[in-house]
Amino acid sequence: MEPIVSNGSIFIGILTFLLVGLLVSMFKILREYERGVIFLLGRFYQVKGPGLIIVIPIVQQMVRVDLRTVVMDVPTQDVISRDNVSVRVNAVIYFRVIDAQKAIINVEDYLQATSQLAQTTLRSVLGQHELDEMLANREMLNTDIQAILDTRTDGWGIKVSNVEIKHVDLNETMIRAIARQAEAERTRRAKVIHASGEMEASAKLVEAAEKLSTEPNAILLRYLQTLTEIAGEKNSTILFPLPMDLLKGVLGKQDKKP
Structure with a gap:
């Protein structure tokens, strides 16, 4: 009888242990x-x-x-812009699960699915824009990519809150071409500014000449002021202005001689 009682006690102990484990x-x-x-x-x-x-x-x-926000780094993608320039672009996206049921039932792995969708969307959107737009209008591109991702991941119970393009890498040839373009643009601006300055200066000179012509003594005062400036620079050269009427008279007489 003792072995039977002993086996029964062991069985009860094991059963109790299993029940406690299940309850825990x-x-x-x-x-x-x-x-x-x-x-x-x-x-x-x-x-x-x-x-x-x-x-x-x-x-x-x-x-x-x-349900916390996930910061996912999108691997570097090779993108060909609309103006046929090859660039390498990478980005980072911020998203979180807002519907746990959809995130588990509607997609096998929502992290992997979101990563792959972000890569394809990044290539698709950037391929529709030129290089200058990629470099200058990143905020607009970020907004477009974020809106597309947010719409497509809505069925997975995911909310994409932000997308940031981190780097747009160019090859050395394209960097030199952009540098030459920037240099040419700055040269063009300098020439335009210089021409605008010459035009404004000529207009002011015409206006000044008209005012000086109304008063003959104004020319004399201007001449004396110029002499004062020359003397202040310790220059021994003295300029004597000749009236244009006198020069015309002398030249006219020379033309009349046989």
Whole structure:
């Protein structure tokens, strides 16, 4: 009888241990940023959490979902712009799960799916723009990419909050070409500014000549002022202005001689 009692005690002890283990495994603790997607016999039951929840072993299964914002680095992509320039672009996207049920049921791996979608969208959007737009209008491109990703990931329960293009890498030949273009543009601007200055100066000179012509003594005062400036520079050269009427008279007489 003693062996039978001993075997019965061992069986009861094992059974008690298993029951305690099952009871302990029923209780799950989810953090504030976590949700648990519960499946009952393979079918979706409900989303639980955060805090202490009960999951019936064997009958129910739980999948944890993190609701915090994910910062994902998009690998460098080779992009050909609309003006046939080859560039290498990489970006970073910020997104988070807003519907745990869709994120688990509607897509196999929402992280991998979002990464692949971001890569293809980055190449597609940037390929529709020229190089100058990529370099100058990054904010507009970021907004366009973010809007497309947010729309396409809505069925996965994901919200894309921001997209940032980090680097647009060019080859050495294109960098030199851009440098020459920038130099030519600055030269053109300098010439335009110089020409505009000459035009304004000529207009002011005409205006000044008209004012001086109304008063003959003004020419004499201007001449004396010029002599003062020359003397201040310790220059021994003295300029004597000759009236144009006198020069015309002398030249006219020379033309009349046989």
